[in-house]
Amino acid sequence: MTAYTATVTVRLKRGVLDPEAETTKRALERLGFELQGLRSADHFEVDVDADSAADAEERADEMAQRLLANPTIHDYDVVVEEAE
């Protein structure tokens, strides 16, 4: 078994309203920053022991499908790295 860290990034699908991001964008503009857009996402770093990176990725993918992401409104991606 090897220790891996799977990074799961959960984003709102295109077209889903994101009032939190809109508020953050406006607050930055009020501070004088110029920006064209801002999207927020949730980011989970999951430490798993697995036989291979592919196995770790499969398990993180299942975690995303079952709990971390809501398929109606979210897209997600999974990146696996060996833990330091």
Add this chain to the structure above:
Amino acid sequence: MTAYTATVTVRLKRGVLDPEAETTKRALERLGFELQGLRSADHFEVDVDADSAADAEERADEMAQRLLANPTIHDYDVVVEEAE
């Protein structure tokens, strides 16, 4: 001017309690997943027009310092890519 996307990831510093991550970890375990740890972070994708990637990074860094991160409890990193 070129369009860049700066990704700012804001993490809690080591030692700062993260009850949300703890709850998520326990929920995954209740679903039958085995995991050694889970950290959550905020992830912002900021679209900026800038003269260079270095300029875009500097501005995103300032946004993180002034609004997106709280230096008392957060670490952050910034990654800049040319927008598609």
